Amino acid sequence: MADARIRQPKNPVHNATAMYPSLLDATPLASLTAHEQLPAATAPASPPPRLLDQLRARLRTLHYSIRTEQVYVDWARRFILHHGKRHPRDMGAAEVEAFLSHLAVGRNVSAATQNQAKSALLFLYREVLGIELPWLSEVVSAKQSRRLPVVLTEREVRELLMQLNGTTGLVASLLYGTGMRLLEGLRLRVKDVEFTRREILIRAGKGNKDRVTVLPENLIAPLQQQIAKSRALHLKDLAEGLGEVWLPDALAQKYPRAGVTWGWQFVFPSAQRAIDPRSGVERRHHLCEQTVQRAVALGARRAGIDKPCSPHVLRHSFATHMLQAGYDIRTVQELLGHADVATTQIYTHVMNRGGRGVLSPFDKL
Incomplete structure (x- = not known):
């Protein structure tokens, strides 16, 4: 039957390519003539980032x-x-x-x-x-007002610290004893605490600058106990296949195993692990700053301190009490990490008795 015969295609290679596109992928592009060259495959353009x-x-x-x-x-x-x-x-x-x-x-x-x-x-x-x-x-910048810092007296500092205990109490004591900022204290690594020389190396402080400050003698034993607790948490994380801490800049790529070493761990680690917002890796970060801020505010209320009290007030109090003790302003400047001594001079307002050390005429009545 003529109608039952299957008509052969004129171009069997083209027909096979249409039925089996993989054959076209196997054909070397160099073997095709200029007339038969295939158009370059264009990938769908991804939308630009927001x-x-x-x-x-x-x-x-x-x-x-x-x-x-x-x-x-x-x-x-x-x-x-x-x-x-x-x-x-x-x-x-x-x-x-x-x-x-x-x-x-x-x-x-x-x-x-x-x-x-x-x-x-x-x-x-x-x-x-x-x-x-x-x-x-x-565009004109707003003129900032010159404000004097809130400073606690030595008695108020003592009563405040007596109302604090545990890790938050140790952090507050460290801020007052060293003049560190809150985040500088919370980001403190084990390797940067030098007990023998009684000093603390502050890495990447404000302005990404390093500096050295004093380690109070009375805080050596509490810090050693805190580091022992931190080590126990670190060993627990290692046993669970974790234990890697966040490293600044590209140190994680340069030293792949540094993140799990003991020296890089935080002195004040968080009680819970969290997901890094940038890398998505589960890590144990340092103690949350809001925890210390709430503890200091609550301790101030319990101590009956009417002044606005925050962890940064302890830094102001450290600088003021150092100047009152007779230390040179340049020494205090280095301990605080100020780039300009004019910033440190703001604490000299307490060096004068009363209002600029003058005697009011009312006191002569």
Whole structure:
């Protein structure tokens, strides 16, 4: 039957290729003629990263801290939402000035907060959008007020520390005994505590600077006990297949095993492990700063201290009491890590008795 015969294709190779596309992949492209060259395979273009993701990536490239990253991203988001979700590239000086004015007038923020928002927007335009805007530099910064720090007397410090106990009490005692900032104390590593020389090496402090401060004699035994507790937690994590601590910069790539060594562990580790927000790795980070802040505030209320009291007040008290004890202001400057001695001079306001050491005429009546 003529109708029952199967008609052979004119080009069996083309038919086989259509039925079995893998044959086309096996054909070397060099063997094809110019007329038969296949078009280059084009991968689907991935959408560009979102603006806030670009901001995060740029901050991490320049090794900004995670706290600065969170603050800058938050200000960029507020700026965009304030102007109806318009892209910053489509906005200019008027919108920036309006936003900064809204913060000062509508939100009644401090000068430091307003300047922080300006710095975040300046970074967004210069480093992320690649737009050099002279007008942004010309936006007037809010003038910061000169405030005297809150300082506790020695009796108030003693009563405050008596109301604290455990790990938070040791952290507060260390802040007052060394003049460290709260995060500098919480980020303290085991390898940076030198008991023999009675000193503490503070790594990557404010401004990413290292410095050495004093280790009080009365804190040696409590610190040794705390380090023993930290070691027990570390051994427990190692037994569970964990125990790796966060390392700054690229040390984790340069020294892959350094994260699990004992010397790099935190002196004040957290009681619970957590997921690193950047890498997604489960680690045991240091003690949360809010824990110490709440403990100090509660201890101040129990001690009957009416002054605003925070862990940073203990740093102010350390500097003031050192100057009162007769130590040179340059020595105190080095212990505090101030780049300019003018910053340290603010603590000299307590060196004069009363109001500038003068006698009020009322006392002569």
